[in-house]
Amino acid sequence: MAELVGLAEGVASLVNDGDTVALEGFTHLIPVRAGQEIIRLGRRGLTLVRMTPDIVYDQLIGAGCASRLVFSWGGNPGVGSLHRLRDAVENGWPGPLELEEHSHAGMANRYVAGASDLPFAVLRGYAGTDLMRHTETLATIACPFTGEVLTAVPALRPDVTIIHAQRADRRGNVQLWGLTGVQKEAVLAARRSLVTVEEVVDALDPRPNAVVLPSWVVTAVAVVPGGARPSYAAGYYDRDNRAYQEWDAISRDRATFTAWLSENVLDPVPS
Structure with missing residues (x-):
């Protein structure tokens, strides 16, 4: 309590x-x-x-x-x-x-991953930005079902x-x-x-x-x-x-x- x-x-x-x-x-x-x-x-x-x-x-x-x-x-x-x-x-x-x-979506998803006790979150929110070149806590990941390349962000x-x-x-x-x-x-x-x-x-x-x-x-x-x-x-x-x-x-x-x-x-x- x-x-x-x-x-x-x-x-x-x-x-x-x-x-x-x-x-x-x-x-x-x-x-x-x-x-x-x-x-x-x-x-x-x-x-x-x-x-x-x-x-x-x-x-x-x-x-x-x-x-x-x-x-x-x-x-x-x-x-x-x-x-x-x-x-x-x-x-x-x-x-x-x-x-x-x-990004806003990235931060929100990082909190959600932390709250869910997951190691990372996955989203499309960084497509078209240059944040991948400047932020080390971003990585690309391929969807195991469709092959689509997405962005992974670590849990916060x-x-x-x-x-x-x-x-x-x-x-x-x-x-x-x-x-x-x-x-x-x-x-x-x-x-x-x-x-x-x-x-x-x-x-x-x-x-x-x-x-x-x-x-x-x-x-x-x-x-x-x-x-x-x-x-x-x-x-x-x-x-x-x-x-x-x-x-x-x-x-x-x-x-x-x-x-x-x-x-x-x-x-x-x-x-």
């Missing part, structure tokens, strides 16, 4: 230096507060995994937590580039960052997956709904998992198209109201579009970013 923990306790016990860490959430339910807790704890040498790294990964990279990024698209959604990511790749600041790029098994959800019950069963991505698959593929939630309730009531993660597949649950801001949590709060726009200016300059990080993440003033 999943353990109910505080955010700092959960991140400290589950995320170690050198781990492969996935923080998943598509457009909403992005575990921003948990990512910032990783920064506060000063974790280093992480391989960060995410289908669509956005501003919380920009913060993790700029804070020096990451040495490698496995992804399929990266950017400040609706605004532009991730400048801390670009600085790391182009200039090695605050340290060099190795990239492993896949993060050391720890962190997601945000709307709620959990007191036994640690987690419920999320709205626009979901690969959160379920990423949790099932991981060796350890932490789910931050808006609230803990006595019982989970039915929700249309809701995803429920049973307690026995989740390592720990932490109550973190607003844990996805500035992204949104359906039924709880909206997306803060201004925060994404403001991030562009904050992240462009190293000194501005460092000051923001100190004021808002490393040593925030209590509200």
Whole structure:
């Protein structure tokens, strides 16, 4: 059964230096507060995994937590580039960052293979791209039935997956709904998992198209109201579009970013 923990306790016990860490959430339910807790704890040498790294990964990279990024698209959604990511790749600041790029379909299938305890997945999704020339974790494979040449991608098994959800019950069963991505698959593929939630309730009531993660597949649950801001949590709060726009200016300059990080993440003033 999943353990109910505080955010700092959960991140400290589950995320170690050198781990492969996935923080998943598509457009909403992005575990921003948990990512910032990783920064506060000063974790280093992480391989960060995410289908669509956005501003919380920009913060993790700029804070020096990451040495490698496995992804399929990266950017400040609706605004532009991730400048801390670009600085790391182009200039090695605050340290060099190795990239492993896949397609969206490839990343999703890698999580599914990991969740299914399979060594790899097979798909057509890389046909017509030049990723085969740049990504070592891709290989061609012939279908044993038709002879069709397909692409194989290795299973993705993060050391720890962190997601945000709307709620959990007191036994640690987690419920999320709205626009979901690969959160379920990423949790099932991981060796350890932490789910931050808006609230803990006595019982989970039915929700249309809701995803429920049973307690026995989740390592720990932490109550973190607003844990996805500035992204949104359906039924709880909206997306803060201004925060994404403001991030562009904050992240462009190293000194501005460092000051923001100190004021808002490393040593925030209590509200």
